[in-house]
Amino acid sequence: MSPFKGLSAFPVTPADPDGRVDVDALRGLVARLVEAKVDSIGLLGSTGTYVYLSRAERRRAVEAAVAEARGRVPLLVGAGALRTDDAVALARDAAEAGADALLLAPVSYTPLTDEEVFVHFQAVAAATDRPLCVYNNPGTTHFTFGDDLIARLSQVDRVAAVKNPAPPQPEAAGAVAALRARVADGFSLGHSGDWRAPETLLVGGEAWYSVAAGLWPRTCLEIARAAQAGEAERTRVLTARLEPLWALFRQYGGLRVVHFAAARLGLHRAEPPRPILPPPPEAQARIVEVMDELGLA
Numbered sequence: 001m002s003p004f005k006g007l008s009a010f011p012v013t014p015a016d017p018d019g020r021v022d023v024d025a026l027r028g029l030v031a032r033l034v035e036a037k038v039d040s041i042g043l044l045g046s047t048g049t050y051v052y053l054s055r056a057e058r059r060r061a062v063e064a065a066v067a068e069a070r071g072r073v074p075l076l077v078g079a080g081a082l083r084t085d086d087a088v089a090l091a092r093d094a095a096e097a098g099a100d101a102l103l104l105a106p107v108s109y110t111p112l113t114d115e116e117v118f119v120h121f122q123a124v125a126a127a128t129d130r131p132l133c134v135y136n137n138p139g140t141t142h143f144t145f146g147d148d149l150i151a152r153l154s155q156v157d158r159v160a161a162v163k164n165p166a167p168p169q170p171e172a173a174g175a176v177a178a179l180r181a182r183v184a185d186g187f188s189l190g191h192s193g194d195w196r197a198p199e200t201l202l203v204g205g206e207a208w209y210s211v212a213a214g215l216w217p218r219t220c221l222e223i224a225r226a227a228q229a230g231e232a233e234r235t236r237v238l239t240a241r242l243e244p245l246w247a248l249f250r251q252y253g254g255l256r257v258v259h260f261a262a263a264r265l266g267l268h269r270a271e272p273p274r275p276i277l278p279p280p281p282e283a284q285a286r287i288v289e290v291m292d293e294l295g296l297a
Contacts, residue, residue: 001014001039001040001073001075002039002188003040003074003075003100003101003131003133003161003208004040004101004131004133004160004161004188004190004206004207005039005040005126005188005207006085006151006206006207006208006219006224006228007038007039007040007207007208007210007213007220007224008037008038008039008040008041008042008044008045008076008144008190008207008208008209008210008213009033009036009038009040009041009042009046009192009210009213009214009217009220009222010041010042010047010048010209010210010211010213010259011026011029011030011033011041011043011046011047011048011214011215012029012049012152012214012215012255012258012259012262012267012268012270013026013044013048013049013050013053013061014026014029014083014268014270015049015052015053015057015261015270015273016236016270016276017271019053019054019057019273020057021057021060021061021064021241022268022269022270023051023060023061023063023064024269025267025268025269026061026064026211026268027064027065027067028066028080028193028268028283029214029215029262029268030043030064030065030068030069030266031068031215031223032267033069033073033154033213033214033217034068034069034072034073035244036050036217036219036221037073037221038073038213038217038282039073039074039102039207039224039225040073040074040075040076040100040207041065041069041073041076042064042073042076042078042209042214043061043065043075043076043077043099043198044058044061044077044078044079044103045051045078045103045135045209045257046060046105046137046140047211047214047254047255047258048061048078048255049255049272049273049276050078050080051080051081051107052273055086055090055191055258058090058094059093059097062075062077062093062094062098062099063097063098063197066098066099066240067099070098074100074101075098075099075100075101076099076100076101076102076103076133077094077099077101077102078103078104078105078122078135079091079094079102079103079104080103080104080105080106080135080141081107081158082107082108082109084119084124084230084270087104087107087120087123087124087209088123088124088127089189090105091124091127091128091130091132092127092128094128094130095128095129095130099128099130100132100212101130101131101132101133101160102124102128102131102132103132103133103135103163104121104129104133104135105135105136105137105140105141106120106121106130106141106143107141107197107236108140108142108143111142111143112143114134114146114148114149115226116154117143117145117149118149118152119182121153121156121159122156122260123135125156125159126157126158126237128158129158129287130158131158131159131160131161132158132159132160132161133160133161133162133163133190134150134153134159134161134163134187135163136163136164136165137163137165137192138165139165145162145164147178147179148181149183149274150162150164150182150183151179151182151183154182154183154184154187155184156186159187160186160188161188161189161190161192161207162187162188162189162190163190163192163207163209164179164189164190164192164200165190165191165192165193166192166193166196166197166199166200166205167196167200167201168196169186169196169199171194171202172199172200172202172203172205173204174203175245176189176200176203176205177203177204181203188203188206188207189204189205189206189207190206190207191205191207191208191209192209192210192211193240193250194208194210194212194213194220194242194246194254195212195242195243195246195249195250197209197210198223198224198227198235198236198238198239199235199236199239201224201227201228201229201235202227202232202235202277206284208224208227210222210253210257211249211254211258212242212245212249212258214258215258215261215265215267215296216296219242219294219296222238223235223238226238226246227275227278241294244290244293244294245290245294245296248283248286248287248290249285252279252283255272255276256272256277256278256279256283258288259271259272259278260279260284260287261287261291261296264287264291266296
C-alpha cells in the first residue's frame with residue numbers, strides 16, 4: 001500500500017487545555033478511518049494541530065494511531081518544526097513509533113529562502129528510512145514551493161511526494177502535467193483543498209489529502225473512487241453537492257469546522273488549542289444545519 005496514492009484522511013488531534021493528547025478519542029477517530037478503508041491517514045498535519053503539541057505529546061499521538069492503523073492503513077506523520085534539529089528528532093520519533101511515512105512543512109518565523117528549505121529537507125529525509133512528502137501549505141507556513149524547488153527536492157533520496165494546494169479546475173490539468181514533466185520518475189503528485197482536489201485526481205494527480213475525510217471518510221471515498229475511475233461528471237456532481245460544507249471551510253477554516261463537528265458527533269470533547277477559538281455561535285448553528293442537510297454523521 002503506497003502512502004501517497006488515493007484518499008489520505010487528516011483527523012484532528014483531541015487534546016486538553018494543557019496540550020495533553022486524548023489518546024482514547026484519537027484512537028476512536030483513527031479507527032473510523034481504518035474501518036472506512038481510506039488509502040492513508042495523515043496524522044499531525046495542520047488539521048492535527050501539530051505545531052501546538054510538545055514533542056512528547058506528538059509521540060503519544062503517533063503511538064496511539066499506530067496501535068489502530070498498523071498493517072491496515074499507511075500512516076503519514078507530520079514532523080514539522082521551526083528548527084531543523086527538532087524536525088529531525090520528530091521524524092526519528094515518528095519512525096521509531098511505527099509511522100509508515102513522513103510529512104514535512106517548512107515551519108518558520110523568519111522567512112526562508114529556497115536553499116534553506118532544500119537543506120532542511122535534505123537533513124530530515126536523511127534522518128530515517130521512511131519516505132517523505134513535501135507539505136506545501138503556504139496558507140499556514142507562508143512559504144510557497146515553486147515547481148523548481150519541488151523538482152529539485154524530488155531528486156533527494158526518500159523525498160517521494162508532494163502535497164500541493166489544488167489549482168482551480170481550468171488550470172488543474174496544465175499544472176499537474178507541467179510539474180509531472182519536471183519531477184523524478186515515481187514521484188507522487190498529490191493535492192489538498194477539498195473543494196478542488198478531486199478534480200486533480202481526474203487529470204493525473206495521485207492523491208487527495210483531505211480535511212473532510214478525517215471526519216467523513218465514506219463521503220469523501222465515494223468522490224475519490226469516482227475520480228480514480230475517470231468518472232468526471234459524477235466526481236463533479238458529488239463534490240458540488242458538498243458546497244455548503246466547502247463554504248464553511250473557506251469562511252471559518254477547515255480545522256475549526258471539523259473540530260466542532262467531531263465534538264458535535266460525540267467523538268471527542270476537546271476544543272482547538274488556544275489561541276484558536278471554536279467557531280462563533282452563528283457558525284456552530286450553520287455547521288449543525290449543514291451536517292443535517294448533507295447527512296454527515
